[in-house]
Amino acid sequence: MTSRTAAPALASRARSVGSSPVREILALTARPEVISFAGGLPAPDLFDAAAIRAAYDRVLAEDPHRALQYSTTEGDPALRAAVAARLGARGLPTGPDDLLVTGGSQQALTLIATALLEPGDAVLVEDPTYLAALQCFGFAGARVVPVPCDEEGIDPEALAGLVDRERPKLLYLVPNFQNPTGRTLPAERRRALAEVAARHGLWIVEDDPYGELRFGGREVPWISCFEAAGDRTVLLGSFSKIMAPGMRLGWLRAPADLRRACVIAKQAADLHSSTVDQAAAARYLADADLDGHLARVRAAYRARRDALLDGLGAALPPGSTWNRPEGGMFVWVRLPQGQDATALLRKAVTHDVAYVPGAPFYAGPPDPATLRMSFTTHTPAEIREGLARLARTFG
Structure with missing residues (x-):
């Protein structure tokens, strides 16, 4: 035996x-x-649903061999071009090559953690913050440090003090209609956070799945729009809240070196996001009226x-x-x-x-x-x- x-x-x-x-x-x-x-x-x-179904029907009727085949890690060129155009229209000049298509913004966050974090690195977060982000940083072995917040979000002075003391790799936040609190970080605080990142040399990851769901107040620019942090800010977006979460499509916009590292991390994780879902999303954006x-x-x-x-x-x-x-x-x-x-x-x-x-x-x-x-x-x-x-x- x-x-x-x-x-x-x-x-x-x-x-x-x-x-x-x-x-x-x-x-x-x-x-x-x-x-x-x-x-x-x-x-x-x-x-x-009807317009999304029509997009899938057209993709599968016109070019099924491409839609059902493996594709590039970076993502469908037409989809990246459509996302870049939407970002540009909202005040953030972006080219298709600035973007990586991901399995929802959740995968984008995981790729960022894989590319940037060593076990024991400090990550600053809003308190409270998005629960799955805490899980993601936990799996990366990061040391998660909460930043004091008030009804408008992160206190920039408290952030600067923590950066001096903790020497973090990155700051993660949900700037628009935050999960779980629903609050939105004002423009003047976004500028202050960008300046802290520029002075102290940390990355900012702004996760924005809800930004296009504004039904009151005035639009606030992304932190990525502020020149001080343009070379150290990663913007994450998702089609889950504006199209359909079952398609599991998101994207990240990042400076070239970090984006390339995320491409390699994604190759190791899943090779690429679903070809047919990306093609259908691109067709939907071309044919339907998302706005x-x-x-x-x-x-x-x-x-x-x-x-x-x-x-x-x-x-x-x-x-x-x-x-x-x-x-x-x-x-x-x-x-x-x-x-x-x-x-x-x-x-x-x-x-x-x-x-x-x-x-x-x-x-x-x-x-x-x-x-x-x-x-x-x-x-x-x-x-x-x-x-x-x-x-x-x-x-």
């Missing part, structure tokens, strides 16, 4: 990085009767945000506070001192309503009274019913 020895252990990074609590909550609340404010999902009823589609999405999201904000006062305990985002998908709530949003979620689920506790989003000590509410996937009428159920939870 052959003796058996235990298989080698998992890598330490696989043991130390936990699964996403948000994904676990979504699995627990998948019952159709649950009204969920938990997911960071675009509204499926607003997908431009018209986005106008309809923004109008719907504005109505849904307003329905949520109008009912929060009656649904939440006295003393609760919340913000009013000018776009995106999220409202950030703080319950009265002493309340625990994680513990209360269990009660909420018994009333067939859900949200995401804020605690997992913090890189530093969490505020247990915080929670994130998404307003995108339910109609105003459903939102009002969900808030009535939430009121019974806190009653």
Whole structure:
């Protein structure tokens, strides 16, 4: 009889990085009767499905041999040209060769971490921040350091002090309608962050999946637009929130040396993003009216945000506070001192309503009274019913 020895252990990074609590909550609340404010999902009823199907049909009818074949790592030339044109129209001159197409902006972040970070390197993040970014930096073995924030985002003076002390490789932030807080970093702070990066020699990674979902206020320039940080800023974008997340397409815009390193990292990861999905996205951008589609999405999201904000006062305990985002998908709530949003979620689920506790989003000590509410996937009428159920939870 052959003796058996235990298989080698998992890598330490696989043991130390936990699964996403948000994904676990979504699995627990998948019952159709649950009204969920938990997911960071675009509204499926607003997908431009007919035009997307037409794009796939045309691609497969006209050039199936190319659409179904391997392709270059950098990405479909027509898709990169279309993205470059959209960035240029929004004030950031960009050429197709400045871009790398990725499997959503999540893969772009992973490629950046692979190309830049050594185990033990310091990474600065907003606090709270995007949960999957914390997972990504954890797998890279980085030391994640939270930067103090207020209602407008990162405090530039606090950032400068941390850069002096921690010597970080990069600063990661979501500048527009941040996940989870919904806040937007003002232009003057973006300029100040660019100047800190120029003085101290760190990279800035600005992740912008929500920027085209603005339905109030005025457009704010990307940090990439400021000359001080133009040679050290990486801009990440995604088609998930403006086209369809199931296509898993995003992109990164980076200076040449870093972009080339990301190309090599992507070759090692998956060779290239799906050829047919890229071709269909490029065809959609050429044939359909994405701006018209986005106008309809923004109008719907504005109505849904307003329905949520109008009912929060009656649904939440006295003393609760919340913000009013000018776009995106999220409202950030703080319950009265002493309340625990994680513990209360269990009660909420018994009333067939859900949200995401804020605690997992913090890189530093969490505020247990915080929670994130998404307003995108339910109609105003459903939102009002969900808030009535939430009121019974806190009653």
